[in-house]
Amino acid sequence: MATAVWCGDCTGYTGVVADAASRLFEVLVEIEFAETAQAVFPDPLAGYDRFVEMLEFRTDLRCPAVCRTGRPNVSTISCEVRTCARDRRLDGCLDCSELEHCDLLRNLHDGLHLEQALRNARRIREEGLREWLRQRS
DSSP states (O other): OOOSOOGGGOHHHHOHHHHHHHHHHHHHHHTTHHHHHHHHOTTTTTTHHHHHHHHHHHHTOOOOOOTTSOOTTTTTSOOHHHHHHHHTTOSSGGGOTTGGGOHHHHHGGGGTTHHHHHHHHHHHHHHOHHHHHHHHO
16 A cells, blocks of 8 residues: 555654664663752752653654554554545555545644655655655665
8 A cells, every 4th residue: 555654754663763762761870860960950950750751751652563564463553544545445545636635644643744745645646656765765
């Protein structure tokens, strides 16, 4: 299925932010920065515990699977966009005449990926999928 939402654009899929958060967390623990924050910077770092909670949360924030892989354990992932394309007997969003005004894409994660998806779709339609993928790798 070809859709304009490209997993390679997502930090949850690439893991770049989760990896950086993990490394920062490891360094902060290693140098015992919690004690430094409390003893040396009590006012500016009063919310340090909350920062650590958010950092820990971000270390695990990764996409569990790509929905289009076709693997049995992934195919059950609910995706309204994928279901819509299947119901319309399309290979994906790129084949849909309503792509530019698609409410499903607009509402996907509150429009988080909308602009990137539309840019991707326009480029794929202009260049072709193979060329677009070649440039991405």
